[in-house]
Every structure is written in C-alpha cells, then in structure tokens.
Amino acid sequence: MNSYTQQFIEEFKQENQNQGRLLISCPDQPGIVASVSNFLYEHDANIIESSQYTTDPDKGTFFMRIEFRADHLKAKETHISEAFKEVARKFSMKWKLSCVCDLKKTAIFVSKELHCLRELLWEWQSGDLMTDIALVISNHEEGREIVESFNLPFYYIPANKEIRKEVEQQQLDLLDQYDVDLIILARYMQILTPDFVAAHPHRIINIHHSFLPAFVGASPHKRAYERGVKLIGATSHYVTNDLDEGPIIEQDIMRVDHRDHVTDLKKIGRSIERSVLARAMKWDLEDRIIVHENKTIVF
Missing domain, CATH: 3.30.70.260 (ACT domain)
Structure with missing residues (x-):
C-alpha cells in the first residue's frame, strides 16, 4: 500500500x-x-x-x-x-x-483478464472502496506488475482441475493467514469447490460477464452474438455451489446491434463488468446487503 x-x-x-x-x-x-x-x-x-x-x-x-x-x-x-x-x-x-472504522480485509482473485482488477485497485486508491486489500491471488503471472506497483502482496498459484484440491488448500491457508473477510473474484476463471465455498458463505463475490440468468457458464459473448441479442450485460453475485446462480447483488446493461461482433461484445462487456463489480464490492463493504434465501436486500 x-x-x-x-x-x-x-x-x-x-x-x-x-x-x-x-x-x-x-x-x-x-x-x-x-x-x-x-x-x-x-x-x-x-x-x-x-x-x-x-x-x-x-x-x-x-x-x-x-x-x-x-x-x-x-x-x-x-x-x-x-x-x-x-x-x-x-x-x-x-x-x-x-x-465503520473496522475495515474489512479483502482478497482479490484474478486470472489473465485484468480490467476488473485494475478498476478495483483504482477505486481503492481513490478512496472509493474503503477496505484493507490484504493480497491478490492469481493462477497467472499477468497481474503481478500492476499489483506490486500498489505495494500489495501477489501470490501466483497455478490451478487446474487435476490439482484443484491442493491449490484451494494453499488459498485457504493464505486467507486464514491474512484474516480475510471478503473474497472478490475479479474474472477468476476457475470453478470453486463446495468445500471452498462452504468455508466462506456469502463472503465470495463474483462477476459474471452476462446478464444472468441468460448465458450461464462459459463463452457468454459468443452465445449472445449467435442469439442476436440487442442488450448485453454483467452480473455480480455471491458464489454458491450452483454455477452462476448465487444471490444477485448488482447488474447493468448496454445496447448493442447487428454491427457488433463477438470481439465488440467483449469490449463493451468489460466496461460493464468493471462498474458492476465495483458497486457490488462497495455495497458489501458498507454493510448494505442482507442475503435472504437466494436474493439480496440492498439498502
């Protein structure tokens, strides 16, 4: 810091x-x-x-x-x-x-795409996200330079489904070590196991690059393009064991048309993802969210 x-x-x-x-x-x-x-x-x-x-x-x-x-x-x-x-x-x-003065400790998980990470770090540096960012964990090295430029710890832990249990144990150990309160998946492209989710109920916030419940899972922009949608969006939600079906915190959309191809949809989508995730994180940090069943009350 x-x-x-x-x-x-x-x-x-x-x-x-x-x-x-x-x-x-x-x-x-x-x-x-x-x-x-x-x-x-x-x-x-x-x-x-x-x-x-x-x-x-x-x-x-x-x-x-x-x-x-x-x-x-x-x-x-x-x-x-x-x-x-x-x-x-x-x-x-x-x-x-x-x-209010007891700031939550946050861990950010990220993979190769860094647009959400950059947004959160900028908002944090500007004083719009009042939290103690304790560490950043990634399964790729791409984010190291920007994270360390903020004087924050960066942990590179390669991950795939064959070693998922071992990887998650390393991650859980780090979260315990840093006494983390909130986990932000800033385009972390790995599916978390039920054990990991159970260890942090309603304390893991994800950003999904579609307007849920449309286009759950991988490659939503490709499927949106093939469907010919006129609106694309992003959704921030708490993580549960049901993929992309946890309590929704925030969503937003932008209009597109027939001239926009998959690469255009991805570019437009990144802009939406950045703001949606930042708002969801801010509301959690400010204790504005109460989870009720599979919904959220956001004050």
Whole structure:
C-alpha cells in the first residue's frame, strides 16, 4: 500500500471511529423500529441513516439497516452488543453490529483478464472502496506488475482441475493467514469447490460477464452474438455451489446491434463488468446487503 492510500485510510478510520452500523432481519411484527430506536437512544446513539423493508406486510420478513453515531463507540462496542441481545431475542433477530472504522480485509482473485482488477485497485486508491486489500491471488503471472506497483502482496498459484484440491488448500491457508473477510473474484476463471465455498458463505463475490440468468457458464459473448441479442450485460453475485446462480447483488446493461461482433461484445462487456463489480464490492463493504434465501436486500 502506498503512503497516499495509507493516509486516506487512516483519515477515514479517524473520522468514523464513533460511527456504527446495525443490520437486522427478523419476522415482521409491530414494535421493531420503536424498540431498536429506543435502544440506540438509551445508549446515547444518534441515528444518521435508517432504511427498512418488509417482504409481506402481513407475515413477511423485516429487514433494517441503521447507521448511527455514539461517542467513544469502540470502547462501548462490546457492551452495546451484549445489551442488544435482549432486543434481538425478543424479535428473533439475525443481526450484525459493526464499527465503520473496522475495515474489512479483502482478497482479490484474478486470472489473465485484468480490467476488473485494475478498476478495483483504482477505486481503492481513490478512496472509493474503503477496505484493507490484504493480497491478490492469481493462477497467472499477468497481474503481478500492476499489483506490486500498489505495494500489495501477489501470490501466483497455478490451478487446474487435476490439482484443484491442493491449490484451494494453499488459498485457504493464505486467507486464514491474512484474516480475510471478503473474497472478490475479479474474472477468476476457475470453478470453486463446495468445500471452498462452504468455508466462506456469502463472503465470495463474483462477476459474471452476462446478464444472468441468460448465458450461464462459459463463452457468454459468443452465445449472445449467435442469439442476436440487442442488450448485453454483467452480473455480480455471491458464489454458491450452483454455477452462476448465487444471490444477485448488482447488474447493468448496454445496447448493442447487428454491427457488433463477438470481439465488440467483449469490449463493451468489460466496461460493464468493471462498474458492476465495483458497486457490488462497495455495497458489501458498507454493510448494505442482507442475503435472504437466494436474493439480496440492498439498502
């Protein structure tokens, strides 16, 4: 990490040391908002942003995201978390409380195509992705120069289906070593095993180069061209054991026409992929996503 980026991150941590986030999901019933708001008031917290959603007004699931400020939050974090357990028990909540200054540690996986990696590194250096990029892992050497130019660790681990188990064990060891919270597949062209996915549930974000559910799997641009589509897109989603069918976080599209060949579709698609993946990563870092079944609630 260069000194400019380090300074940016330290300033962010300092400015947000008293700011927290609370994510909640639970069966919907009267009194949830009032109870949570009153709890924060009793702990000298001031709500600065609040969003909520219910799947069904009668018997649905309730979701809520709150940002708040409280003096000396880091010192009081454990006490507040323990005290909130009573509110959570009353409403059968799944919940997460975090301090904004505690940045998530991220690992980026990449293969030969570097456009998504470049975008994430640029956004990170510019202060638009507030995270601690711990390392980059690749099954090709192409990304080493750009990664090391940012003073980040780069690990080259060749991968193929014959040695997949051994490779993933090396990767898992590195993720444990660096205490990684979030994994970003920035065009990492290897299928992860169920064991790897199970080790990081809803903590692996992938970018797929089509507008899912259309053109799942390999060579989507070729198949899109053969189908004669007029729109192409990209999809960022959490990884599950079902290929390209995990909870969708973000999607976008661009218009194409009969003059665009496969190479044109790929070029247009790269632009979409960069922005879609960056937005999905940012929303996760900001605790704006709650996974519900095979969907996401994005506040």
